[in-house]
Amino acid sequence: MIELCQATKRYGPKEALHAVDLRIPEGCVLGLLGVNGAGKTTALNLMTGYFPPTSGSVRVDGMDMLTQPRACKRRIGYLPEQPPLYDEMSVAGFLTFVSRLREVKDRDIPGHVKDICGLCGLEEVAGRPVGKLSKGYRQRVGIASALCGDPPTLILDEPTVGLDPRQVVEIRSLIRTLGETHTVVFSSHLLPEVQQLCTRVAILHQGRLVREGSLEELQGGSRRLRLEALGAPEKLLPALRGLPGVQRVLPQETGEAGVTAVLLECEEKAEISEALFRLLCALDAPIRLLAPERDSLEEIFLRLTAGKEAP
Amino acid sequence: MTAIWRRELQAYFFTPVGYVYMGVFIALSSILFHLQILQQRSSDILTLISLMSYLWMLLCPVLTMRLMAEDRQKRTDQLLLTSPVSLAGLVGGKYLAAVTVLLATVLATTVYALVIAAYGALWPGEAATGYLGFVLQGCAFVAVDLLVSTLCRGPVTAAVAALGVNFSLWMMDLVADTAPGWLSGVLSFLSLYSRNEPFLMGQLSFASVLYDLTVIGASLALAIHVLDRRRWR
Incomplete structure (x- = not known):
């Protein structure tokens, strides 16, 4: 060692x-x-x-x-x-x-x-x-x-x-x-x-x-979640933006009407899945997909070395 | 240290360096032998040794130029310095390889003594003392030039710098002759040539032996120190 x-x-x-x-x-x-x-x-x-x-x-x-x-x-x-x-x-x-x-x-x-x-x-x-x-x-x-x-x-x-x-x-x-x-x-x-x-x-x-x-x-310490739920984006997006622990909501293309797909950027160590489930239940928007979005090594590397390049 | 000694010894004969050094030394010493002994019908081996000792000044840089400087230039020092070998082992192995070639060359020149013994009058004790001084002086030059090689970034620079240093050591004698009293004393005391004069008179001088060994030890210790300091910079 x-x-x-x-x-x-x-x-x-x-x-x-x-x-x-x-x-x-x-x-x-x-x-x-x-x-x-x-x-x-x-x-x-x-x-x-x-x-x-x-x-x-x-x-x-x-x-x-x-x-x-x-x-x-x-x-x-x-x-x-x-x-x-x-x-x-x-x-x-x-x-x-x-x-x-x-x-x-x-x-x-x-x-x-x-x-x-x-x-x-x-x-x-x-x-x-x-x-x-x-x-x-x-x-x-x-x-x-x-x-x-x-x-x-x-x-x-x-x-x-x-x-x-x-x-x-x-x-x-x-x-x-x-x-x-x-x-x-x-x-x-x-x-x-x-x-x-x-x-x-x-x-x-x-x-x-x-x-x-x-x-x-x-x-694994991903801060992003991919979410697909049944419901109109106009109804779901504002509610998701107001969810505690969520920093950014990035809408994604789905090609299907009545389906909202988003990428949720969460605060470090925020545990939002339970609150998210309850929110979408309240909005009558069944979840079709909820999965952590893994950063590629390239993304991690670029994020960590984003500062001024060493001479 | 043995691994380094063996590699350096091989390197002398994988490349032209060893052949050039031995060939030129033997050629030049043969000319001196012809002029001093054969042509003059003389048996004075000490004068011959005295003349041959000037060849150290010219040829030791050839022997030492790549010892340390080439490793630095080609970055093979990374292999040596990350291996389980001490700096003393590294410098010692390289020094002993150069000294081995030097001794082989000196051995070749003993043929002159044999010729003198066969056709003239040779005093074995006198010849042995002369040769002892000759070898010690050569070893001292190798140590000084190895230190110079440690300080340089490439073999050519090391050769030129070593030649300059050797020439300065020789010049010390000339300067000492014309310098004021105390300075003359200091320069003569430090000169690699005047300190070895007793050997050339057939005297076994322990002061001279000690002086040569001190020059060798101090130069090698400085070379080790230079390598160590460079790692800390």
Whole structure:
């Protein structure tokens, strides 16, 4: 488990991350979302111990990154946005080096490298120099290097950026496979990708954590209800607007005469279904449909990051 | 540290750097051997070592230029600094790789001593002392140039800067000759060349050994400090 506790990072006078509290439970696939400059890469770099926080702390499985860096780093594999590769080395040679770096015993290294190559689909290019590989394969080598030493947590910074559509699908499939056995944290701009792969989402904006939770938690706290009732809109709409807890009533097209369809925007945590039922009974307007309208991740993201974009 | 040492050692010979360094060093030292020993019909190996020691100034930057600066430029430092290896292990591994290539080069030059022993008169103790000073001086140059590489953003900048620093260290001797008394003393005390003169007279000077080891230790400690400070900025 990784925890950022009041983690703040300043680059000179610029504050890239402000007092972020984030707890990443074991076994989850967490998507870190944010516009450019939101602090995603800074947060990932703090988690991996690439640099320390200006204030606050980073803990990995209860250990402090500052006081026990080696033990913490053993538990984390990292793929930065630009994979850190030595172009002159062969794929197998590079993975052997990273395995040594990550304290895999010499006698176990050949088998370990072979397993990782198999998992990441690198068997065919194992003998080729890294510098001669396509971008997709380089990304795979980057992910493979993050797997060396078998760390329980993988941190991937925009792993699909700059890849062609086929490579994107392949890398996503690989992340999905890895997510079954590892805790995975990855940053992305692509909301559908996060929706496809993640069990939890954290949204950063201007260096602050503005929302964190499972996709259901993020979408489930919906404040909108879709209502269809039998009755004339002229009669029902004014009554609905006067209902306590309702902020806005947005009429919707139905195409049927004598049916009123609306989207009700309610106050946070307002429980209006009982009052709504009683009101519509009083108006003799039977309910045909009453369902919560879930926000898409895109809508949630846009709402939470609506402020001025970070420079 | 062993993993870094092995990778850096491989990197010297995956790229032309190692071959260029060893090839140029051996070619230039062969010219010096020809001019100083063969042409003059001399057995004075200490003079040869004294002349060869100037090659450190010119060639150590080739050996050290990419050690730290290239990782910074290509961002491969992200791999190293997020791995379970200490900064001391990182700097130490890279330093030892450069020193290994340096020692291999020095080993190749011992053929000159063998030729002198075969066809002239060689005092083994004198030659061993000379070589000890020669190696320590080379190791000190490597440490200083590694520090320079840590401070630079790219290998070319690191090479040029290291050459400048090495040249300045050599110039210290020249300046010391013309400087006023106290300054001359300070410059001579700090000079990597004048401090190693006892070795070139066949004397095993512990002060000089200590001086070289201090330069090495201080440079490596500073390199570690620079890396650590950069992470906090």
